[in-house]
Amino acid sequence: MADGFVACMFVFLVLASTFLRRAAAGDVITVDVIIIGAGAAGLSAGKTLSEGGITDFVILEATERIGGRIRNAEFARLKVELGANWIEGVNGEKENPVYTLANEVNLKYSDALYDNVSQNIYDHTGYLAPELVTPVVERAEHLFDFVEDLGTKFTNENLDDISVLTAQRFFGHVPSTAVEMVIDSWNYDFVSAEPPRVTSLRNSQPLATDTFLGPDSYFVSDQRGYATLLEPLAYYLNCKGGMCSDPRLRLNTAVTKIEYSTGGVTVHTEDEIRYRGKAAVLTVSIGVLQTDLIHFSPALPFWKLSAIYQFNMAVYTKIFLKFPKRFWPTGPGTEYLLYADVKRGYYPFWQHLDNEFPGENIIFTTVTDDESRRIEQMPDEETLAEVMVVLRKMFGPDIPNASHILYPRWWQDKYFRGTFSNWPIGVSSYEYKQLQAPVGRLYFSGEHCSEQYNGYVHGAIFAGSETAHAVLKCLHEDKCDTLYSRPKATT
Incomplete structure (x- = not known):
């Protein structure tokens, strides 16, 4: 032998x-x-x-x-993921090979706790009390369920495709206020990186990843990448x-x-x-x-x-920020925050990394679609200036400036030209x-x-x-x- x-x-x-x-x-x-x-x-x-x-x-x-498009980068003595960051579709009827591979190499990941995000909504006045947004959140949940059911009907009956936005019109209400739009963006743009008006109903609702692979997701923070x-x-x-x-x-x-x-x-x-x-x-x-x-x-x-x-190459951009101290809420149920702006998609999604990197004071915001393309053409300092205006609306005028900023430019990179297809x-x-x-x-x-x-x-x-x-x-x-x-x- x-x-x-x-x-x-x-x-x-x-x-x-x-x-x-x-x-x-x-x-x-x-x-x-x-x-x-x-x-x-x-x-x-x-x-x-x-x-x-x-x-x-x-x-x-x-x-x-x-x-x-799975790649990380050095950021403030740590490594953060510029591309794929979540293991999505776990604990369903079909095995997800990504989850299997992650466990094979003992990759470090944590639960992606999305459930409480509706309790963490901000606008230009600061934090919005749950009693103010609960009616909007409940209607958004009914709308989301309606769209999923309609998507199933269109697939089962082999009906001609429509957009997710068209499906929302069948419900009788299209999100239009700042809070409605940010919840709508969370339900769709955060997943597909494009708004409901361009996304196929038949082929996205409900998501096959959730239906067949499972409803759970995990956030990867392993420093090996x-x-x-x-x-x-x-x-x-x-x-x-x-x-x-x-x-x-x-x-x-x-x-x-x-x-x-x-x-x-x-x-x-x-x-x-x-x-x-x-x-x-x-x-x-x-x-x-x-x-x-x-x-x-x-x-x-x-x-x-x-x-x-005919297919779309969407753009999904995470903007990482490090601060000299933490000023956002921490603890269970605070990982994901939403910022409701009158302009849809304007720095809407936020996630702190206190659980993954304790004491490092790192938070990131995610933008998609046209906002990603706009920001890619700006120097880092201009993007940081915009971000700080938003954060001071959310958390007050006295918060410190970020000491570090990092984000990829997927759309401009000739070897990628975007982040993933939609x-x-x-x-x-x-x-x-x-x-x-x-x-x-x-x-x-x-x-x-x-x-x-x-x-x-x-x-x-x-x-x-x-x-x-x-x-x-x-x-x-x-x-x-x-x-x-x-x-x-x-x-």
């Missing part, structure tokens, strides 16, 4: 040294499968390929680390502590051009290396697919572009199948290709595995045509 192990290691080292030696400008590297993107979907695809008997693949990642849970998913890359030793993973390798046909795929990178494969799995975000970052040859067909362009009004399951369908031997994957769980990390994991199974079927059984045809209309 020892001799066999030594022999296997020798073969691996020879292959690794050959791969690295050939990886120079002008070289052509031939593999079975090329995976583009080392986020959750790309890593999941690699795992499924490995378990299906295909190990001759390469993963090309444009950035310096695995994880994609949320991305640590990806290490067992990417076991075949020998990842530990954020570092992966397998030469099949190529970091800082941006793809510029993809040539595809029914016979295979050739991928060109910025470092002037070409990778040729029998198939490729493209996991870049829907936001990137909607730009010209990658040139396709031949150009993607109209049906594919039509599907890509299913817009009027896009059917047919368009979703077209979004997933391959062109030639070029396959598409990512959270945006998960029909039930788009926008979520678990959606990316499910999609990566599903796409890899399609590639295995193509390469092992020569069944490569998975183009989905529009169902015939019934009379």
